[in-house]
Amino acid sequence: MMINQTMEQLGAMKLNAMSQEYRRQQELSAMQELPFDDRFGMIVDNQWRARKDSKIKKLIKVANLKEPSACLEDIDYDPVHNIAKVQIAQLSDCQWIQNGLNLIVTGLTGTGKTYLMSAFGREACMRGYSVKTYRVNRLLTDLAIGRGDGSYNKLIQELKKPDLLILDDFGMAAIEPSACRDLLEVIDERYGRKSIAISAQLPVSKWIEVFTDATIADAILDRIVHNAYRLYPQGPSKRTNLNAALEEPKKKEGDKHQTDVI
Numbered sequence: 001m002m003i004n005q006t007m008e009q010l011g012a013m014k015l016n017a018m019s020q021e022y023r024r025q026q027e028l029s030a031m032q033e034l035p036f037d038d039r040f041g042m043i044v045d046n047q048w049r050a051r052k053d054s055k056i057k058k059l060i061k062v063a064n065l066k067e068p069s070a071c072l073e074d075i076d077y078d079p080v081h082n083i084a085k086v087q088i089a090q091l092s093d094c095q096w097i098q099n100g101l102n103l104i105v106t107g108l109t110g111t112g113k114t115y116l117m118s119a120f121g122r123e124a125c126m127r128g129y130s131v132k133t134y135r136v137n138r139l140l141t142d143l144a145i146g147r148g149d150g151s152y153n154k155l156i157q158e159l160k161k162p163d164l165l166i167l168d169d170f171g172m173a174a175i176e177p178s179a180c181r182d183l184l185e186v187i188d189e190r191y192g193r194k195s196i197a198i199s200a201q202l203p204v205s206k207w208i209e210v211f212t213d214a215t216i217a218d219a220i221l222d223r224i225v226h227n228a229y230r231l232y233p234q235g236p237s238k239r240t241n242l243n244a245a246l247e248e249p250k251k252k253e254g255d256k257h258q259t260d261v262i
Contacts, residue, residue: 017050018043056126063121063131066168070118081112082234091120091229094127096195097164102228103197106204110237113199117166120197129163136170136183143182160189170200171210180216191223198224 003026010019021043025031031039060068072092077085096103103120105113121131146152159165165186175183190196202210204225211217 015047018047021046055128059125059128059130060122063125063166064133065118065121065131065166066114066133067118068122070115070122072119072123075116075119076112078235080235082232083112083116087229087231092123094120094124094129096229097124097129100190100193100195102195102224103231104204104225104228105197105199105231105233106202107233108237109201111233111235113201113233114168116231116233117168117197117199121164121166124164130161131164131166132159132162133166133168135168137173139167139186140175140179140182143186144179147178147182156185156189159186160194162194164195164197165190166197166199168199170198171202171207173210175211177213177216180211180213180220184216184220187220187223192227196224204230 003022007019007023010016010022025039025043072088075083075088077083091103103117105116107113117133121133124131143152143155146155187196200207204221207221207225208214208217211220
């Protein structure tokens with residue numbers, strides 16, 4: 001009776017993991033041989049791990065990663081991709097996020113930029129950092145709309161919060177003067193305090209050409225580039241390889257069908 005009441009009380013306090021472990025211990029007679037402190041430690045540890053796992057899942061969901069299952073352990077280090085294990089290892093502890101530094105990943109389409117960004121974003125979440133991902137063009141559109149409907153300041157405040165702000169697909173279109181100012185506002189609010197990770201097809205040397213306001217471009221690049229780690233994935237497009245793999249079965253099916261008709 002007392003056991004049921006205890007588990008009901010734990011459930012009422014939303015300590016479900018503690019309740020589950022307590023029930024497990026009651027059902028396993030061998031547990032009675034352990035000291036009370038050991039058993040209680042196991043109960044508390046079960047709740048702690050459940051809370052931690054729940055927090056990580058929430059952080060990954062909020063991060064809006066383009067590839068939420070990406071992880072650093074699965075990075076392809078084939079020399080053709082130009083990704084150094086040493087550099088990934090140095091960045092894997094996310095100390096650069098703790099220090100408010102930036103990460104830049106540049107390379108042609110299909111070389112794995114998005115995967116790398118998502119992998120670092122997921123690793124940051126696993127370590128308890130908050131992350132948020134935006135496509136640059138979409139973000140600038142939202143900021144422009146915000147100026148008109150009064151939500152601009154709220155969005156800027158939201159962009160200040162995450163420990164890591166991931167800006168994907170930079171440089172896909174020219175950035176107009178008003179958008180240049182909006183982007184500078186975002187960068188300036190985070191400069192020296194919170195990290196930014198940017199992916200782009202264009203090499204950094206050509207980024208200035210994306211901005212229509214050269215003065216603002218200098219200010220933005222000065223705040224991003226000079227305190228950033230850089231990765232340069234290369235090699236053949238992984239999307240092309242994937243498409244070829246998907247098309248091959250179709251081709252074989254077509255050949256077989258043609259043979260049957262003949």
